[in-house]
Each structure stands twice: as structure tokens, then as C-alpha cells.
Amino acid sequence: MACMDLWALSDLCTPWCVHVVATLRIADHILAGNADIPQLAAASGADPDSLHRVLRHLVSKGLFEEPAPGRFALNQAARELLSGPFRLGLDLDGIGGRMAHAWGTMLSAVRTGRPAYHEAFGRGFWEDLDAHADVAASFDALMSPAGHGVPDAQVLLDPADWKSVRTVVDVGGGTGALLAEVLRAHPETRGTLVDLPRTVARSAEVLLAAGVAGRATTAAQSFFDPLPAGKDLYLLKSVLGDWPDPEAKAILRRCAEAARPSGRIVILGGVSPDDSPSPELLMMVLIGGKGRTLHEFRELAHEAGLEVRASGRQPSGRFVVECSPA
Ligand SMILES: C[S@@+](CC[C@H](N)C(=O)[O-])C[C@H]1O[C@@H](n2cnc3c(N)ncnc32)[C@H](O)[C@@H]1O
Structure with missing residues (x-):
């Protein structure tokens, strides 16, 4: 495999940017008319410059459009991030965050043959849901028709x-x-x-x-x-x-x-x-x-x-x- 392919394959930046904009509900804010960076940052509670850089990266990957500098629009791919099943599974404040961060424990899981979820969250998956009612609710929602149809x-x-x-x-x-x-x-x-x-x-x-x-x-x-x-x-x-x-x-x-x-x-x-x-x-x-x-x-x-x-x-x-x- 060529070097560039391997680089693209191992890039963690884009998946995290997608999770961040899903968590901040950027697509919903754009749909509501908050398309300029200052509005988007205020509506989502984000730092304007950091948010701008994240969105520009995603535009370069084909997610969102930037029709004028600092002004963003939804394209077909970005519409998938509107509140709905896909967003639910990416939301870092809910079960999406548990799933995303769990990948960071994979090396231990592969070395030992046992899940190492507790390394990231202090306890096993089901015990973690027991301890966090909000995450458990978002897990149930992901399993429900709102999530999996x-x-x-x-x-x-x-x-x-x-x-x-x-x-x-x-x-x-x-x-x-x-x-x-x-x-x-x-x-x-x-x-x-x-x-x-x-x-x-x-x-x-x-x-x-x-x-x-x-x-x-x-x-x-x-x-x-x-x-x-x-x-x-x-x-x-x-x-x-x-x-x-x-x-x-x-x-x-x-x-x-x-x-x-x-x-x-x-x-x-x-x-x-x-x-x-x-x-x-x-x-x-x-x-x-x-x-x-x-x-x-x-x-x-x-x-x-x-x-x-x-x-x-x-x-x-x-x-x-x-x-x-x-
Ligand atoms: C991946 S979900 C599947 C839910 C549902 N069958 C579906 O397909 O959407 C696994 C389910 O197992 C339940 N579960 C986990 N541990 C359980 C236990 N010890 N006793 C009963 N249910 C349990 C969870 O609460 C969850 O609803």
C-alpha cells in the first residue's frame, strides 16, 4: 500500500471532527439560519476560530460547504448530521462518546483478549451505564426506532x-x-x-x-x-x-x-x-x-x-x- 493511502487510512482527525460537529449540533444550527461562524459558535457554545478550522477541514473532505468565507451551508452529506439516528450515535456527550473513546482501549483488548473499557471510563460498559443515567438513556434511544429504525x-x-x-x-x-x-x-x-x-x-x-x-x-x-x-x-x-x-x-x-x-x-x-x-x-x-x-x-x-x-x-x-x- 502506498504511503499516502496508509496516511489516509490511519487519520484520526476527520472522524473526531465529525463527532465534534455532531455533538455541537452544527447541522441543526445551520438549518436554523445560524450559518456564519460567529452565530454558529454562539449557538453551539464553541470557540469561533477553533470551530472554523474544524469546519474547514470537513469541507475539504466533502462534508458541509463554505459558500463564502466563514459562512457554512449543508450539503447532502451534512444533512445526515441533522438531529436523528446518525447524530445520536456520534454524540460525544452520550453513548456516541462511549463508543468513540472505547476505540482507544483497543490495544489492551487485543493484548489481553478482554475488554479494557474500564481503562477509559473506570468501570465496565454495563456498570458504566448503571452509573450514568443520561448515557444509559442515550444507549436505549440508539437501540430504539429513533436510532436503529x-x-x-x-x-x-x-x-x-x-x-x-x-x-x-x-x-x-x-x-x-x-x-x-x-x-x-x-x-x-x-x-x-x-x-x-x-x-x-x-x-x-x-x-x-x-x-x-x-x-x-x-x-x-x-x-x-x-x-x-x-x-x-x-x-x-x-x-x-x-x-x-x-x-x-x-x-x-x-x-x-x-x-x-x-x-x-x-x-x-x-x-x-x-x-x-x-x-x-x-x-x-x-x-x-x-x-x-x-x-x-x-x-x-x-x-x-x-x-x-x-x-x-x-x-x-x-x-x-x-x-x-x-
Ligand atoms: C444491544 S441491545 C439490544 C436491544 C434490542 N434487543 C434491540 O435489538 O434493539 C442489548 C440489550 O440487552 C440489555 N441487557 C444487558 N444486560 C442485560 C441483563 N443482564 N439482563 C437483561 N437485559 C440486559 C440491554 O439493556 C439492552 O437493551
Whole structure:
């Protein structure tokens, strides 16, 4: 690789500039008519000269335009930074800052094979969220429709299988976005949302807005404890990839215990086909999580008392794995 390419590849300046302008909501301020540097600096609480230099750097990279010296405008790329999902994930004052700074702990993570998030924030990721309600709220928001969009309710590989499903548990279901969509799509079905108390506490408005609150219950508990038992379907969406093998196996074991004898467990996210493994490096630095190939997952599931019954891609491209108690 040529020297210049390597320089561009290793440049940390641009990503930090993007995070800074997202945090300062510069795109929103420009949209509101504060386009000149003195106005922009006043509106965002920034130093005018420093902000100007950051914006000029970004203009040179194709983000924002400077139609006249010291006056900035949105281009298509900059519109992505208007308040919305992308900005939420970049905001250094919220979960975006945790994700950004966690990259600085990567050397320790690679040297030791364990997350070193505590080196940056004094405690592990989940404990850090426990200690900072505002960051936890922004994490939940990033997981919600406002962040990751409205989830796809078609969680089963064969839609005809819904005939046999009357009760669903969304394990680690965040503030209930997926459960809400599933219940909305299947009016005969009742559901239970399992997540940590602080997150479950934010689910009421999601379930109410979807018009499914009457068919939903919540269980504010850890998924390392026994789960609501005897239901037809247990969903694990974007959960297993957060955890190293021992914890992922423990969660699967809880699902297996609860689903016996005839329930099924569906994994959405965190498992990929054997020919396209995902490195999941963000999970590595944040929480020591990992992506698994289907082969790796099958072994883990087997040790947890589950058998993989089916796997495949849905029309959306999402890879889904269905299991049942062994
Ligand atoms: C990556 S998020 C995924 C949320 C949701 N399933 C989705 O796809 O948007 C992981 C979820 O696991 C929850 N979680 C973490 N530790 C947990 C625990 N010990 N017990 C229950 N939920 C937990 C978090 O609160 C969070 O909602």
C-alpha cells in the first residue's frame, strides 16, 4: 500500500471532527439560519476560530460547504448530521462518546483478549451505564426506532409458523420496539418484554404508541436469571453478540430452560453464515462481545441445551437462526 493511502487510512482527525460537529449540533444550527461562524459558535457554545478550522477541514473532505468565507451551508452529506439516528450515535456527550473513546482501549483488548473499557471510563460498559443515567438513556434511544429504525416484525423464517405462536418473549428487548412491531403484526399474540429495570421503565410509551400495551407485559430482570417460562417463542435480537462465550451460553441456557418442552428460540443478529464471519470489533472493545459463525453458534447452543433447527436469510437480508430445546 502506498504511503499516502496508509496516511489516509490511519487519520484520526476527520472522524473526531465529525463527532465534534455532531455533538455541537452544527447541522441543526445551520438549518436554523445560524450559518456564519460567529452565530454558529454562539449557538453551539464553541470557540469561533477553533470551530472554523474544524469546519474547514470537513469541507475539504466533502462534508458541509463554505459558500463564502466563514459562512457554512449543508450539503447532502451534512444533512445526515441533522438531529436523528446518525447524530445520536456520534454524540460525544452520550453513548456516541462511549463508543468513540472505547476505540482507544483497543490495544489492551487485543493484548489481553478482554475488554479494557474500564481503562477509559473506570468501570465496565454495563456498570458504566448503571452509573450514568443520561448515557444509559442515550444507549436505549440508539437501540430504539429513533436510532436503529423500526424493527422488522417478520422474525420467523417461515411466516406460516406464526399459526403456532401465541406467546412471545423478547429477551433483552430494549424499550420494546421489536415486541411492539411483532404484536402489531400478529393481533392474536401476547408478549413479554425482558430487560434491565431502567430500560423496561422506558417501554410503556413504545408499547402504548403501537397500540399493543394491552397484550404486553414486562419483566424487569436480568436475562441471567430464570426467564418467563412456557412461552411459544423467545427472541434474542442483537443480544448474543454483546457477550463472550460463557455469558452467551448462560443466556441461551436460560432460554432453553424456559422454552421447554415445545417453545422455540430465534436469534436475530450476532450470528452469521459460515462463509461471511463478522469481526464485530465495536463489541470487542465495548463489552468483550463477539460475532459467531453458524458453526460456532451451533456448538455453543448445543452446550446450552439447544439444537439449531433452521437458519437462513430473510428477504431483508437479515440472517436468522431458529433453535429448539434439545
Ligand atoms: C444491544 S441491545 C439490544 C436491544 C434490542 N434487543 C434491540 O435489538 O434493539 C442489548 C440489550 O440487552 C440489555 N441487557 C444487558 N444486560 C442485560 C441483563 N443482564 N439482563 C437483561 N437485559 C440486559 C440491554 O439493556 C439492552 O437493551
